[in-house]
Amino acid sequence: MKQFFYVLSFALLLGGCSPDEAVVPTPPVADSTKKDSSFTPTPYNLIYPTIKRNGYFRVWPRLVMPANNPLTVEGVALGKKLFFDSLLSATNTIACASCHLQTQAFADNKRFSVGVEGRVGSRNSMPLFNLGWAEMFNQTPHRFFWDGRKASMEDQVLGPIGDPVEMNQDLAELVTELKAKADYPQMFKKAFGSDSITIKGVMMAIAQFERTLISGNSKFDKYLRFEAELTEQELNGYAIYSTEGKGDCFHCHAVSPLFTDFSMRNNGLDSVVEGKGLGAITGNPLHMGLFKTPSLRNLSFTAPYMHDGRFNTLEEVVEFYNSQTKDSQTTDAAIRKHFKNGGLNLTSKEKADLVAFLRTLNDEDFLTNPNFK
Numbered sequence: 001m002k003q004f005f006y007v008l009s010f011a012l013l014l015g016g017c018s019p020d021e022a023v024v025p026t027p028p029v030a031d032s033t034k035k036d037s038s039f040t041p042t043p044y045n046l047i048y049p050t051i052k053r054n055g056y057f058r059v060w061p062r063l064v065m066p067a068n069n070p071l072t073v074e075g076v077a078l079g080k081k082l083f084f085d086s087l088l089s090a091t092n093t094i095a096c097a098s099c100h101l102q103t104q105a106f107a108d109n110k111r112f113s114v115g116v117e118g119r120v121g122s123r124n125s126m127p128l129f130n131l132g133w134a135e136m137f138n139q140t141p142h143r144f145f146w147d148g149r150k151a152s153m154e155d156q157v158l159g160p161i162g163d164p165v166e167m168n169q170d171l172a173e174l175v176t177e178l179k180a181k182a183d184y185p186q187m188f189k190k191a192f193g194s195d196s197i198t199i200k201g202v203m204m205a206i207a208q209f210e211r212t213l214i215s216g217n218s219k220f221d222k223y224l225r226f227e228a229e230l231t232e233q234e235l236n237g238y239a240i241y242s243t244e245g246k247g248d249c250f251h252c253h254a255v256s257p258l259f260t261d262f263s264m265r266n267n268g269l270d271s272v273v274e275g276k277g278l279g280a281i282t283g284n285p286l287h288m289g290l291f292k293t294p295s296l297r298n299l300s301f302t303a304p305y306m307h308d309g310r311f312n313t314l315e316e317v318v319e320f321y322n323s324q325t326k327d328s329q330t331t332d333a334a335i336r337k338h339f340k341n342g343g344l345n346l347t348s349k350e351k352a353d354l355v356a357f358l359r360t361l362n363d364e365d366f367l368t369n370p371n372f373k
């Protein structure tokens with residue numbers, strides 16, 4: 001029972017960050033000089049999943065939207081159109097959706113994604129859901145991408161557009177191309193009150209669409225709403241996940257509803273961490289080998305795993321945590337503390353139970369939600 005209290009207090013800790021206290025980065029402001037007075041965008045009503053089983057898990061925390069980029073129906077519609085439009089790449093062949101497929105929880109199934117002209121990157125595509133909470137729960141500027149190099153969702157958008165191995169797009173040219181399309185000027189006007197198309201508008205609209213990508217209808221969510229029961233194996237896997245002397249996964253990946261604490265950590269993948277992860281961005285020796293702790297939702301759709309896609313199956317991932325974690329100057333204390341016992345020492349049954357629990361976090365409805373198509 002002790003471990004269960006641990007989980008509850010951890011949930012409280014996450015829940016204890018009230019919307020008022022959350023630090024939200026300030027995105028750039030759109031050009032507001034030419035707004036006409038008839039500009040009345042429709043507020044977008046974000047639907048949050050509900051939770052009923054036990055007091056601490058009753059609500060999903062409410063997202064705090066940046067004051068200068070509130071969600072609007074028109075902004076989200078524009079962001080969605082841009083997300084699926086290959087006009088955003090230099091060759092007009094690659095859209096955001098080329099590497100972020102809805103059928104794969106907005107990741108892809110390749111080890112490394114392929115960008116314009118078949119260029120291959122060095123990172124595994126990240127799934128896109130429940131991203132807005134990174135801006136609430138990670139109190140540092142290192143919130144997006146595997147190496148945490150971007151602080152806000154607005155900022156993040158320019159990364160792939162300009163990246164030579166992704167979309168390789170010249171921004172001025174993109175604006176010219178968007179202006180020449182029949183529908184974009186009026187969509188920008190409806191979203192931001194001015195038909196002068198700007199890169200800031202592109203960033204704000206795509207960020208709005210990304211904030212609507214909420215995944216919270218897995219079997220585990222249904223269990224928390226008394227709509228489904230978990231098998232004995234799945235419940236045992238959950239106990240292993242959330243017990244310090246067993247899987248101990250919750251220390252970094254937290255518990256419901258987000259299954260990550262959004263922190264940058266070194267989970268012990270490599271013994272040499274120099275020049276890797278967040279440290280390659282900040283130059284800080286304490287940041288070497290730190291990568292973003294991903295959510296464990298929807299894992300069945302997002303293989304391969306880790307920033308470099310080195311593991312193909314969840315069984316391999318669990319075996320890694322069980323017996324293959326490496327020490328280095330930045331390996332996290334939550335990994336290091338198990339070294340004295342030679343790893344987690346899970347039995348084959350416990351490993352299988354843990355994987356069974358992880359699979360209860362798959363949300364098939366998210367893959368077919370018409371709002372995101």
Ligand code: HEC
Pocket residue numbers: 083088094095096097098099100113114115116121123124125126127128131143144145146147156157160161165166167206210292
């Ligand atoms: C060529 C494939 C490719 C394209 C095109 C692409 N992405 Fe990505 N995306 C990736 C990869 C790979 C990563 C991880 C990169 C890294 O961490 O360095 C990523 C990461 C992200 C993240 C970070 C998620 C997180 O949890 O931190 C977001 C958000 C994102 N992409 C949105 C977009 C948007 C919006 C577009 C279009 C403007 C886009 N991507 C285009 C491959 C792509």
Ligand code: HEC
Pocket residue numbers: 247248249250251252253264265266267269291292293294295296299302304305306307308317318321322332333334335354
């Ligand atoms: C010390 C913090 C920490 C602990 C403890 C931890 N993880 Fe992780 N986990 C991470 C980080 C950080 C990453 C990303 C690492 C990378 O790609 O470099 C990650 C990645 C993963 C991934 C890959 C997800 C993806 O989208 O590629 C899975 C699956 C995973 N962890 C499951 C688990 C399980 C199961 C446990 C418990 C046995 C666990 N983790 C314990 C921090 C942790």
